[in-house]
Amino acid sequence: MKLDCKHVWERISEYIDGSVDAQLREDIERHLEHCEICSAILDSTRNILILTADDRTFELPVGYSERLHERLAKEIESSGKDLKKE
Amino acid sequence: MRNKSTEETELIARIVAGEKELFHELIRPYERMVYLTVFSIVKNEADAEDGVQEAVISAYRHLGSFRAEAKFSTWLTTIAINEGRKRLRKAKDAAEDSIDEPTDGQEGDYTPAPLTDWREIPLEALERKELREALRRAVAGLPDIYRQVFTLRDLEELNIEETAEALGLNPGVVKVRLHRARILLQKQLVPFLKTAVPARRRFFGRAL
Numbered sequence: 001m002k003l004d005c006k007h008v009w010e011r012i013s014e015y016i017d018g019s020v021d022a023q024l025r026e027d028i029e030r031h032l033e034h035c036e037i038c039s040a041i042l043d044s045t046r047n048i049l050i051l052t053a054d055d056r057t058f059e060l061p062v063g064y065s066e067r068l069h070e071r072l073a074k075e076i077e078s079s080g081k082d083l084k085k086e
Numbered sequence: 087m088r089n090k091s092t093e094e095t096e097l098i099a100r101i102v103a104g105e106k107e108l109f110h111e112l113i114r115p116y117e118r119m120v121y122l123t124v125f126s127i128v129k130n131e132a133d134a135e136d137g138v139q140e141a142v143i144s145a146y147r148h149l150g151s152f153r154a155e156a157k158f159s160t161w162l163t164t165i166a167i168n169e170g171r172k173r174l175r176k177a178k179d180a181a182e183d184s185i186d187e188p189t190d191g192q193e194g195d196y197t198p199a200p201l202t203d204w205r206e207i208p209l210e211a212l213e214r215k216e217l218r219e220a221l222r223r224a225v226a227g228l229p230d231i232y233r234q235v236f237t238l239r240d241l242e243e244l245n246i247e248e249t250a251e252a253l254g255l256n257p258g259v260v261k262v263r264l265h266r267a268r269i270l271l272q273k274q275l276v277p278f279l280k281t282a283v284p285a286r287r288r289f290f291g292r293a294l
């Protein structure tokens with residue numbers, strides 16, 4: 001099937017996640033071969049996801065881990081013998 | 087063969103049996119995930135940190151009720167989400183604010199921004215601090231329902247089913263929200279990507 005750009009945009013997220021079926025994947029790839037606009041949209045979206053997953057983009061507050069474990073240590077020390085069961 | 091989840095299951099059993107100090111080790115790989123989850127809901131660092139501490143302590147106290155068939159990361163994420171929501175409700179009640187979240191209807195423009203003057207962002211551009219900052223702002227500015235799905239799926243890299251389970255949504259809704267979140271971010275970041283990448287000069291030199 002020949003896809004137009006709008007159809008490709010609607011499926012771009014699922015295409016990136018690899019969750020489109022084989023036929024649709026093939027149709028999208030055929031479209032991307034000749035469509036520079038859709039290719040650029042795909043590249044930019046993918047790059048945003050790469051950047052998102054990069055640990056340096058979303059950093060944790062300084063000292064976060066130390067404070068968490070300190071609080072946890074107090075809790076463990078003061079907790080009773082058994083952990084709750086339902 | 088021993089794998090990560092088998093080791094984790096054994097670790098949990100030992101903690102429940104009394105080696106409570108081991109809880110520090112159990113939680114360490116998930117510190118980042120729990121923080122980002124709570125932050126995606128409460129949207130400020132101090133509240134997020136308090137929320138994480140409460141969520142982790144709650145997980146510790148209720149570890150005995152954790153069932154090995156479940157995935158520890160999903161169980162923990164659910165606790166973190168509940169803690170974040172509890173804080174948000176309190177803050178909203180305090181402000182007597184109404185909850186005005188967008189719905190999953192068709193309104194809104196979820197069309198990506200077209201680009202014509204470049205194909206790929208070079209890796210150096212992705213290294214730029216400005217771009218990271220722009221992305222952080224754009225994610226913070228997403229409507230809540232999109233930001234939460236995006237955070238679990240694309241920051242914490244849970245799969246669609248795990249994201250759905252943790253948020254109490256069906257996978258179809260997760261897919262729609264994820265798609266919209268990604269497109270909204272793409273649209274917002276295109277101007278930064280363009281300035282990060284020098285425009286190709288392929289039109290120069292042509293007869294005008």
